[in-house]
Amino acid sequence: MNVKLYVGISLLSAAHVLGTASAQENINPDKEQRKISPEVSADNRVTFRVFAPNAKQVQLVGNWMERVGPIGGKQLMIKDGKYWSYTSDPMASDLFLYNIDIDGAVVNDPLNVYQIRDVSNTFNYFLTGGEQASLYQVQDVPHGSLARRWYNSATLNMNRRLTIYTPPGYEQSKQRYPVLYLLHGMGGDEEAWPSLGRVSQILDNLIAQGKARPMIVVMPNGHVSNAAAPGESAKGQYPIEFATPDVGTGKMEESFQDVIAFVENNYRVKKEKSSRAIAGLSMGGSHTLFISSYLPNTFDYIGLFSAAFRMNQHASSPVFTNFDQNLLKQRDQGYKLYWIGMGKEDFLYKTGEEYRKKLDAINMKYTYRESEGGHTWANWRLYLTEFVPQLFNN
Structure with a gap:
């Protein structure tokens, strides 16, 4: 990355x-x-x-x-x-x-x-x-749990792995929680946000400080040609590809409802739109903007961190071909936060600028955060610490 x-x-x-x-x-x-x-x-x-x-x-x-x-x-x-x-x-x-x-x-x-x-x-x-x-340190506060779970993707006809964070006290509680779906970038997998992104430390600390609502965070593997992170599937120990053949095909976006279904059938979660958020970095930002428009009445909170846009101009997936109409539906059906973060030196800066112009042209409201630096985990961790406190407060 x-x-x-x-x-x-x-x-x-x-x-x-x-x-x-x-x-x-x-x-x-x-x-x-x-x-x-x-x-x-x-x-x-x-x-x-x-x-x-x-x-x-x-x-x-x-x-x-x-x-x-x-x-x-x-x-x-x-x-x-x-x-x-x-x-x-x-x-x-x-x-x-x-x-x-x-x-x-x-x-x-x-x-x-x-x-x-x-x-x-x-x-x-x-x-x-x-x-x-x-915020990235393990502090002496109540801790949530990280689990690696396998789920069946009927759309892809395969079993796949994701990482899921449950907040402190989840196991002892009977309450239902809102969910943030958090997507990695190209070259990453379901281990990227937990390790490089310090998700459990950030969530534990923000929740302990009263700056974030207790929530579940779901981190799937965005490369649908891989079932799990390297060495963690029947594929064995193989050379790691930065860009797998599925990048930009739309298959991740088309199959995302399988992830939601697994979470909502296996965890105590709130199932209404106001209790779902989705965010992603780079390639995961591209997945986020297309998933949230493809499922326009599913997420009330959307976060684009150094987001890429369309990564394969030749793919014929409906998430791309009907994007303009889907985006208008997403605008008309409403949402509570559409948050965009971008580094001033990011190689995707112009891509982000063009996408914001597209949103401006259809009067689709968003919050823009421009930071120093480029396409880095330093920025993506920062964005997560700023995005999470804005979720599920209304």
Whole structure:
């Protein structure tokens, strides 16, 4: 999605560049390996350290650095004895991803056990201090639950997996809850929003602060040619595609009622339009705008985060061919919030601008939020924290 740091290294080359490596079951490792990396200071300066005594050059590769081509920027680390280190300037309040480049081999930080997969790459991550990042931290508040569930899609004739968040107290309660359907971008799957998007932490914290209504959040897999995330289905361990063949075909939109039916048949949810919301990022934003117009009397709250528009001009699905008429029906049948967020540097900025002109031309009301930055998880997490408090309040 927003970060593509290309990783190519064998286990043998990793052992060579690091000089020494502790075995997994080494219960008495070299004390030198116990240094902290990354180490976040009170002013959000961050120090990174790596043990690489035989390396000639070590660089930090971070998603907050200025981009160089398709990858993140790099910052030279300084050698001090057997370690290399780098200390950043004060950083924003957020969650960040990084790798270490050791003589051209990009590896994860051996001193940081916290990792996230984004599409086909894995990264170390860390959180800085401050108000925004505090929403992404696990706080001492009541916690909801995350579950991976399988559902049958009759439209697609297959069983598929989704991730579902239930709010604190759901298991003990008898009440019914409103639902947010939250869609990922191209290259993602049902694990993207829970991991990179910090959904459970954000919802737990906003609910605890009284800023959001308790709700269920449903995160399906938007690539209908895959039943589940990589390695989690009978398809096995396969090369991960950023753009699967189903992208832009309309099959996700056409089959979305199967997701709604599963949720409403298996969870205590409110089933009226005023208790349903749908939002998505990038490709998921495209899914959101087409699903919400294709089912024009289904959702009262719609959120487009850095939304793409039509991704396949040749697809003949009715969600595309009848879009203008569907959009007018959606306008006429009404809704409570149509929320659009876009970064000033997003490569889809012009696409978003053209879509807003389309809405303006038919007098379809919306709320627009323009932020700094581009097509990034930093923006999508931010948008979620701003969108969720506006849901189900009327």
